[in-house]
Amino acid sequence: MSATAARTEVTAELALDMYRRMAQIRLFEENANDLYRSAKMPGLTHLYIGEEAIAVGVCSALRRDDWITSTHRGHGHCLAKGADVGRMFAELLGKEPGYCRGKGGSMHIADHENGNLGANAIVGGSSGIATGAAYSAKYRGTDQVAVCFFGEGALGQGLVYEVMNMASLWQLPVIYVCENNLYNEYTHYLDATAGEILARPRAFGIEAREVDGQDVRAVYAQAAELVERARNGGGPAFLLANTYRYHGHHVGDVDRAYYRAKEEEERWSSERDPIALLAARLGDDAELERMRERVEAEIEDAVQYALNAPFPPASEVTNHVYA
Numbered sequence: 001m002s003a004t005a006a007r008t009e010v011t012a013e014l015a016l017d018m019y020r021r022m023a024q025i026r027l028f029e030e031n032a033n034d035l036y037r038s039a040k041m042p043g044l045t046h047l048y049i050g051e052e053a054i055a056v057g058v059c060s061a062l063r064r065d066d067w068i069t070s071t072h073r074g075h076g077h078c079l080a081k082g083a084d085v086g087r088m089f090a091e092l093l094g095k096e097p098g099y100c101r102g103k104g105g106s107m108h109i110a111d112h113e114n115g116n117l118g119a120n121a122i123v124g125g126s127s128g129i130a131t132g133a134a135y136s137a138k139y140r141g142t143d144q145v146a147v148c149f150f151g152e153g154a155l156g157q158g159l160v161y162e163v164m165n166m167a168s169l170w171q172l173p174v175i176y177v178c179e180n181n182l183y184n185e186y187t188h189y190l191d192a193t194a195g196e197i198l199a200r201p202r203a204f205g206i207e208a209r210e211v212d213g214q215d216v217r218a219v220y221a222q223a224a225e226l227v228e229r230a231r232n233g234g235g236p237a238f239l240l241a242n243t244y245r246y247h248g249h250h251v252g253d254v255d256r257a258y259y260r261a262k263e264e265e266e267r268w269s270s271e272r273d274p275i276a277l278l279a280a281r282l283g284d285d286a287e288l289e290r291m292r293e294r295v296e297a298e299i300e301d302a303v304q305y306a307l308n309a310p311f312p313p314a315s316e317v318t319n320h321v322y323a
């Protein structure tokens with residue numbers, strides 16, 4: 001077995017850990033939805049349910065000191081990179097122990113200790129930040145890698161092409177992970193995206209691959225190869241992961257019949273669910289059930305912790321705010 005093959009191998013231990021992380025994200029998101037629907041959460045949020053295998057597969061190939069940047073649909077990325085569930089719920093509820101002392105909310109969670117440079121509500125915006133982080137790693141001579149998660153809607157943003165051009169010229173250790181969940185808000189991506197997606201990074205000489213975003217083992221294997229390659233000076237890469245969001249664009253988008261069929265939604269959740277696909281492969285139902293129960297207890301505690309946490313005092317409303 002080659003050295004690269006050894007690193008991309010999914011051991012039983014890693015598969016179980018990836019299962020736990022996907023289950024944690026799924027339950028986190030279901031609880032976030034409940035908090036919104038019971039009017040306990042201010043604002044709204046964009047659920048990652050259905051896409052868990054991408055965040056988990058990619059982040060499982062990263063070190064803690066590697067970086068990620070995230071999007072408006074960012075809870076899964078935060079959790080997969082190691083964020084604390086209690087502090088995440090606290091942020092969603094606007095509470096003091098939240099990652100931004102409750103002032104950022106769902107779309108602005110950053111967790112620098114775990115290498116998460118932040119979610120970003122500007123579609124495509126974080127591509128500049130991830131590429132800058134990769135430039136910093138190269139300039140300082142560290143072997144860190146930066147991953148930029150974004151939806152296929154970001155392919156319409158010019159910044160993404162400016163930074164891919166630089167990343168290729170300077171051989172930066174950055175991986176652009178395009179999560180194609182088929183819809184940019186309420187528009188099918190084929191109505192907004194000309195030509196082949198992979199032809200775009202390839203035009204800059206960037207290594208570009210495609211993966212089944214519902215198969216966490218496949219995502220991990222591709223990511224592990226591309227991360228090692230970038231870490232060893234092999235330059236940037238682009239990973240197109242095909243996926244689907246089960247819920248609406250945001251939690252308020254409940255009547256979706258005008259832009260996509262119920263049958264399509266049911267097909268993805270019943271036949272292509274990333275957690276069920278991995279469970280079928282792992283087989284040990286009793287072990288998985290125990291793991292699910294542990295995650296359920298962890299999430300329940302975290303929700304209670306956030307509900308009971310204080311709001312920041314009104315006197316500090318303008319502290320830490322740079323807008």
Ligand SMILES: Cc1ncc(C[n+]2csc(CCOP(=O)(O)OP(=O)(O)O)c2C)c(N)n1
Pocket residue numbers: 072073121122123124150151152153154181183184185249
């Ligand atoms: C620069 C910019 N333009 C428009 C918007 C409004 N907007 C928010 S999400 C979104 C669609 C994003 O689709 P995609 O990038 O595919 O991500 P997904 O929501 O599917 O995860 C748009 C247009 C925005 N936030 N930023």
